[in-house]
Amino acid sequence: MIRLIKGFHDILPDETPKWGFIIRTAGETLERFGFREIITPVMERTELFERGIGQVTDIVEKEMYTFEDRSGDHLSLRPEATAGILRAVVEHSLLRREPILKVYTIGPMFRRERPSKGRFRQFFQINAEVLGDDSPFTDAEAITAAHAIMTNIGASGLMMEINSVGCQQCRDDFRAKLRRFLEPHLDELCPDCRRRYDLNPLRILDCKVDRCREIAKDAPVISDSLDAGCKEHFHKVQEILSLLEVPFRVEPRMVRGLDYYTRTAFEIIHEELGRSKAVGGGGRYDTLLKELGGPDASGIGFAIGVERLAMGMREEDPSYARRTDVYVAILGEKAREAGIRIVNSLRRQGLSAETRYSGMSLKAQMKVADKVRAKNVLMIGDDELARQEVTVRDMQTGDQFRISMDGIACYLQGDKR
RNA sequence: GAGGGCGUAGCUCAGUUGGCAGAGCACAGGGUUGUGGCCCCUGUGGCCGCGGGUUCGAGUCCCGCCGCUCUCCCCA
Numbered sequence A: 001m002i003r004l005i006k007g008f009h010d011i012l013p014d015e016t017p018k019w020g021f022i023i024r025t026a027g028e029t030l031e032r033f034g035f036r037e038i039i040t041p042v043m044e045r046t047e048l049f050e051r052g053i054g055q056v057t058d059i060v061e062k063e064m065y066t067f068e069d070r071s072g073d074h075l076s077l078r079p080e081a082t083a084g085i086l087r088a089v090v091e092h093s094l095l096r097r098e099p100i101l102k103v104y105t106i107g108p109m110f111r112r113e114r115p116s117k118g119r120f121r122q123f124f125q126i127n128a129e130v131l132g133d134d135s136p137f138t139d140a141e142a143i144t145a146a147h148a149i150m151t152n153i154g155a156s157g158l159m160m161e162i163n164s165v166g167c168q169q170c171r172d173d174f175r176a177k178l179r180r181f182l183e184p185h186l187d188e189l190c191p192d193c194r195r196r197y198d199l200n201p202l203r204i205l206d207c208k209v210d211r212c213r214e215i216a217k218d219a220p221v222i223s224d225s226l227d228a229g230c231k232e233h234f235h236k237v238q239e240i241l242s243l244l245e246v247p248f249r250v251e252p253r254m255v256r257g258l259d260y261y262t263r264t265a266f267e268i269i270h271e272e273l274g275r276s277k278a279v280g281g282g283g284r285y286d287t288l289l290k291e292l293g294g295p296d297a298s299g300i301g302f303a304i305g306v307e308r309l310a311m312g313m314r315e316e317d318p319s320y321a322r323r324t325d326v327y328v329a330i331l332g333e334k335a336r337e338a339g340i341r342i343v344n345s346l347r348r349q350g351l352s353a354e355t356r357y358s359g360m361s362l363k364a365q366m367k368v369a370d371k372v373r374a375k376n377v378l379m380i381g382d383d384e385l386a387r388q389e390v391t392v393r394d395m396q397t398g399d400q401f402r403i404s405m406d407g408i409a410c411y412l413q414g415d416k417r
Numbered sequence B: 001g002a003g004g005g006c007g008u009a010g011c012u013c014a015g016u017u018g019g020c021a022g023a024g025c026a027c028a029g030g031g032u033u034g035u036g037g038c039c040c041c042u043g044u045g046g047c048c049g050c051g052g053g054u055u056c057g058a059g060u061c062c063c064g065c066c067g068c069u070c071u072c073c074c075c076a
Helices: A016-032 A046-053 A058-063 A082-091 A136-153 A168-188 A191-199 A201-206 A210-217 A228-243 A306-311 A333-348 A362-371 A382-387 A405-416
Strands: A043-045 A066-068 A074-077 A101-110 A122-131 A158-164 A248-250 A262-270 A278-285 A299-305 A324-330 A353-355 A374-380 A389-394 A400-404
Touching (some): A016 A101, A016 A306, A043 A082, A046 A058, A046 A074, A046 A082, A082 A122, A082 A299, A122 A306, A136 A228, A136 A262, A136 A299, A168 A191, A168 A201, A191 A201, A201 A210, A228 A248, A228 A262, A278 A306, A299 A306, A324 A362, A333 A382, A333 A405, A389 A405
Parallel strands (some): A324 A353
Antiparallel strands (some): A043 A074, A066 A074, A101 A122, A158 A262, A262 A278, A278 A299, A389 A400
């Protein structure tokens, strides 16, 4: 047996209704917020991600599926959606046609990490971006949209955690300040944090090791390093979120994994999934578009992990259940021709109709009808055939009666309402 | 990358001091010549993850490998 790739997963017929519901609801919600769908390839030139995400990030350094194709091009499976979307926006000059662009995409991303609960090597993300507007209203709108998706899908126990990581200038200042504070404690930090000290000291604030937390508790907070503009921006975002009644909590220590974030950063935390597992996250990026060859415009985006979202949902929603309008039970060879014509005609009229061809007993066919959750069963045997009738059974009530073949559609359509 | 746990029927899992491979669910047939769900009976289905070792004898004990899973790291 050939098994599927580690960290990848199949979504089987029993689960696809739930997925369909999530994806449909997310799309509908985003359309309501003025986003339009964009679909970009799952593969891009490696260089795009190196420039977009940042060469020193974990994602690019060790998590990408990267290879050379037969002509020697360096290609990678996308580890996130933003870079590809921005590439398409720049390549097709979409921002020249409309100065503010709102797009979303839903599809698989790939990261070669060690799989664990809620983490896969192929995973689906709902991804939305607003480009060309750096107003704090837009930050709040993006956060509100992310929250709306979650609530429309029926997730509970949600919290939006927000922070401002400042603009380029603020971050440089803060980094220096943080290093100065941490220097005397360097040998008390965990090995990872010692490494982070040089590469990305901001991450130390986010460490889960007890001792590091203790030290970080008294560390300077980025909000004190924000310049007037960034401070005002962040303040405004909070004000608008309160106005819109989106529940949020300021997390001064939150730092996100992708390097390109500036100013607003946020995460969607689902309490039941455990504190270190965000269902989604996002933030503003002031320079990314320009770095990818686009205009000097700011953008903000977020991603929601579909697998994690599905984990946090209530189970057994009856609206996912399989439904069939009618099962046609064919009794005997002679009735087969009439049976398949009826099935076909019902389907043409937009009803879901199912049957079995292999001459099963009525009892067996009733079991099939039950399994596909048919609302009605139509029975056709020799007797019905002779009179050009069918026997209709309402599977809910068990009521049963004969109608003429000509009246089938009429009866079932009326029944469907 | 580091560390735990687990691999027995399609699924969930029992399996005693080493002694004939089990249950529930699912599936198929029957109890009803043409009537589902509930109930009863019967049946199909196993390289006991793979390879080696110990033993008269291994699902069980030992070693190696593979796979899955969880925690840490990081992230969606």
